[in-house]
Amino acid sequence: MNGGLLFLLRRSPRGKMRQAWRRMKTVKGALAFGFGALFIGGFVALQLWTFTLDVPIEPASRATVLAYLPPALLLLSVLGAMSGRALYFSPAEVDFLFPAPVGRRELLLYNLVSRVGVQLASGVWVALFVARYAVNPWNAAAATALSFVFLYVAAQAMGVAAAAAEVYVPERARPYVRRGLIVGLLSAALAAVATAGSGATPGMRLRAVAAAAPVQALAYPLRPFAELFGAAGWADGALWAAACLGVIAAVAGLVLLSDVAYTERSLAVSAKMHARLARMRSGGGIHASAAPSRLRVRTPGLRVLGGAGALAWRQLTELARTPRALVVPLLGLTVWVGTILFAFHESGDPDPAASAAVVIGVCLMLPVLFSGHVAFDFRRDLDRMDVLRSLPLSPVQVAAGQVLPVALVFMVMQYLVVIAAVVAGALRGPWLLGLALVVPPYAWATLAVENGLFLLMPYRVTPGDDQRMQFMGKVMLSMFLKAIVTGVLALAAGAAGWGIFRLTDSLDAGIAVGCVVLALGCIPLTFMVGLAFLGFDIGRDTPA
């Protein structure tokens, strides 16, 4: 392999550790790292501890593993290939390696070797959850880790094969061929499902797809992974592990031997993924990071709010033109509301207090859990902080204008839950009134806290970055602080409401006072966001 590539492979881990160490020298970095280590370490310890418990778990039978694991690996390989990630090179790799005298095979080998560590680590992480369902957890863990390596090699092979095949397809026809292939695969899967008969359960339909002759034939080379997962003895395990390594080596060998001109495809994939990562960096999760749609939806101008209204209007317009940002929250909302409706439908006439508690819980958790996916506020504007600071608006006006759009989105979602609960008969009387009143200040308070914390800790790592521990820590720390601040506010409002209720014996009066306290709490919170915005150090916290 080229000396430069070897140098990169050797130096990159050391460089990343040096970077992480440098970040840990700041209070924020150390806190983020500490929380990340605590969360990951605690989670791993918890999983390992559950292994020691004497809880009887029926291990998956060999037949089940052999029936499902190879087709599942096949499916994951196809999905991995479609994502194009196996031909992804970072912008620095593209700039330095593509024009350099480095062979295509060498580049692919470098790509594989530099990513294999992450694949193995991901496999070990997943093994923590699945190994307990095997006869021998160690064999299962090895099978899982090797499967992850295989998935990457397979995705690389399919990416290279696609690059080779593209040469024979005119450029204009390529999107249609791609769509045709997807439709063909889905049709074949549906046809296999249909063979299970009309009265079949979902499990039977899944089995029918897995048992289809073409699926079995294509997945046959992947049997060693299933055999290793289900192997009971060490000797069997070693044998099948060697077979798995053989399969991986064979696929990798095929990829490296076929000298396909994949660089152009790789360049396109890399540019696309890099653009996505750049959008993710400014917040909004994977769905908000999608490119804006071609929709030209217009939103209300909010002129009555002055400069803050202009900011809110801009964010709302961007949100309306990026509808995919709402996919995850809406999906979560649908599942929750659907479950509530189903539960109340099944239970007949449930206890009003208990049903109200469930609905209130859903409403309160909605912005806490999903606000990260709808980051149309300061988080999305991290690269535009200088512009925001230059506007002739007070920090509180900017804070209000930035928080309003996301708070509105969550208010609408929460009211949808309330409406669904009312329709299902799960919410009535003073609970309905209380929740309807609590929703606006609560949504505002949650999003204000979210933005305030973000401005205080504008950590720039994304899930695609290398500092995963610190990213995880930042997320955990942020959720922890968010829970504390909103909890204190809710406690104050609850205490005030309860006090009034005790004094007047009127639940309505108690709820009303609680809501007023909550709403009043939003005012200092908004000021605090303004202060955090004022204290934001553009020179230090925004990227070069």
Added chain:
Amino acid sequence: MTGGEGAEGAPALELAGFSKGYGGGRLAVDALSFTVRGGEIAGLVGPNGAGKTTTFRAIAGIHPPGAGVIRVAGHDVVRDGSAAKRRLALVPDEPHLFNSLTVWEHLEFAARVYGVPDWRRAGETLLEELEMAERRDSLADELSRGMRQKVAVACALLHDPAVLLLDEPLTGLDPRGIRTLYDTLRRRAAAGAAVVLSSHLLGQIEGLCSTFLVLRQGRLLFAGTQEEMRIAYGAEGEGSLEELFFRLTEGSGVPNAPQPVGP
């Protein structure tokens, strides 16, 4: 075009009928032909979407040409890609460095990729030349954009390329940085390298480039010196490059609107 000869008497850079298309049948570059000889500093200029970056990427072997031939120091970039790349360096418009490597490690990496023996002395000289010696142990993400640009230039020059391509190299550089870069490029050209740079800052490159290649919509409108451009397109007096550029690319005031050069 002017200048000395490249390796083995061939032009350092030669494009003949190079075309490149993207999706939808659009041709980003259409039958582009030109040569640049060692010692020449050529300015590749044109409006946005003219095909400058595509041309650079094809010369660097990143985009395979749809048609035509590209030779670097006599080596075909398709048939003899590795040899061609050894004689070439590309500094892209947006300098992306490896964030976990220091400035010095970038040079070490470049030396190893291109197989440069005894590179340390040359590396130190380059850092001195580009006024980056004090930042040699800084990680890439501690550098400003201009400094990153200089690191990319240093890495590109370390293996002493016969052809040096710079895509918008002035972006992000302060006036002193621009002057430093100019001095470096002039020295390289004087030593026999062919330098091709693209820029929208026409006033800035006017005094640097010995020849100009003007592209519009993927086609070469003009190749030659500024004086030849002035004579060919009828500018009165000392027509600035900017003025000539607008005449060429917009056709205003030109008696006969320019026809693409080449096949």
